Amino acid sequence: MKASTPSTVFGKRKEPHTVIIAHGDEIRHFTVRPWMAAFLGSAVAAIAVGYLLATSYLVLRDDLIGAEAARQARLQQVYEDRISALRTQVDHITSRQLLDQKLVETKVSELIERQSQLNERHGRLAPLLRRAENEIGLAALPENAPAPSEKPDIRAESQAPGNSPVATLASLGADSTQPFSQWPVRTTFLSGQDPWIDKPGNLFGSISESLKTIESDQFVRIANLTDTAYQNAGAIADTLGAAGLPVDSDMGHDDFGKSDVGGPLIPIDDRMIFDAKVKELDEALDALEQVKEEARRLPLANPAPGHTVTSPFGVRSDPMIGTAALHPGMDFRAPVGMEAKATAAGVVVRAGWAGGYGRMVEVDHGNGFATRYAHLSKVLVKVGQKLKAGETVGRTGSSGRSTGPHLHYEIRHNGRAVNPIRFLAVGKKLRSYM
Structure with missing residues (x-):
């Protein structure tokens, strides 16, 4: 029978390579197949391509960074030139309006001080008003007694026709320590058209009048409460005395807030006037409380109200x-x-x-x-x-x-x-x- 031979019709057959390594008496050999050789070749080629790409990136990156830095430097120079021009304009305008700014700062400081005094007065009046409400009652006040005034809200003044919404005392508060240079103003300040800077007298005049109104209301309210307390105390004392009931001899109607007066003229400031008025109100409430206590000790109530x-x-x-x-x-x-x-x-x-x-x-x-x-x-x-x-x-x-x-x-x-x-x-x- 005849042995079969390999066919060569489809091309030349590739035999695997055998690698023999001899070392002394030891001989080793291994076979490298075609697919393994192809894989190793592909890996070497991929590493070479990656190396070339990385090298190219590193070389080109420095050029890109340099170009971007140059562009940023040009933009920065342009912005610095514009800022310098604006700063020169602001300095020019500020130098022309320095006196107005100083005047505004002075007036604002005065108004903040006055508002602080009003807040302090309100704190002192609050307990007295609560005490007066308990002793007299709001219903007993005269009809012309003004209601307590709130702190002035100057925003309404600043936003009136012809004015612009700028920083005000109401937004800063009486205890603000923010410097004038940091107050929020409109960008039209650069053009010199802000009405608060150009015409500060109008707004500050309105603020001053508002504060004066509050001060006047405080004095009127204190005076009304004092008069009412003395009148009520006198009425109670007179009623008890007319009925022949015991009452302190120093509590006659003529003693409550009425006496012959005289003495040298000693001018005092508003703070001293306020302190004197508050003290007078406190004394009037003490007198009213004392005479009420005298009356409460007497059996004046009806033991069977509504019964015949x-x-x-x-x-x-x-x-x-x-x-x-x-x-x-x-x-x-x-x-x-x-x-x-x-x-x-x-x-x-x-x-x-x-x-x-x-x-x-x-x-x-x-x-x-x-x-x-x-x-x-x-x-x-x-x-x-x-x-x-x-x-x-x-x-x-x-x-x-x-x-x-x-x-x-x-x-x-x-x-x-x-x-x-x-x-x-x-x-x-x-x-x-x-």
Whole structure:
């Protein structure tokens, strides 16, 4: 049989290469196939191309950076020339307007100082106004008393027709430390057309008038509060005195803010005037508070408001036996169980059964004054208990020597019964002041 031979129709066959390495007695060999040789050749070619590209980039980069740096230098030179020209223009305009700028700075400093003083005054007035509101009440102020003024908002002035929105005192605040050179101004300043710089007198005149108005309102408000406090104190004192009720002898109406005056002329500044007015208001409120405290110690409230008086104070026909007898108090028609309330602050000195009074509570109000609440169905306080005006002492009933449910109310001064109607009338008159 004939052996087959390789066909050469499709080209010459490539045999793998064999590499033999001999070292001494050792012989090594390995075979390099065609695809492996192709792969190694391709890798070497890729490395060579990459090396050439990297070298080209490094060479060209320096040229690109140099060109960009030259372009930036040219642009910088152009900008520096423009900035230099603008700076020269600004310096020229600033030199012409230096005096106006100094004037503006001076006036602004004065206005900020005045606004700071107004803020300080407002801080001092705030507690006095709260105290006056508590002692007098806003409803008691005269109709022409001005409302408290707010800090002036100068933006409205600066944005009026013919003006431009520039930096103002309202935007900087009274405690601003920002220098004038850093205040925000419009770019038209460079052309010299800013109305605040060209005509500062108009705006500053408006600001000054606004601050003067606030100062005037403060003085008027203080004066009105002072007069009202003295008038209320005088009215309370006169009402108590006219009713024959005890009141401090130094609290007569003529003593409140009215006296003969005289002395040398000693001019004072606005700060001293303000301090004097504030002190006068404080003294007026002290006087009002003192006379109110005097009035509050007296039993002036109605123990049974809205209820009819069935028997007044004085001589009457006794309801039990029909003979003439002294009635030391007033009887108010009241259903069983109604609350009987203390007519002034005091201390309970009696609480319990008291003969013909039935269940009775007696409250000592000081200065020799005491009140009694009799014929109660239930006593709700104890001896030694401190009471405030309006607190409940018991519930009405018909205990003791009584013909029906009612509240017997007495006022005693130094142990002697006095007519309660006088106290009730005074309390009604003073209700609006208390």
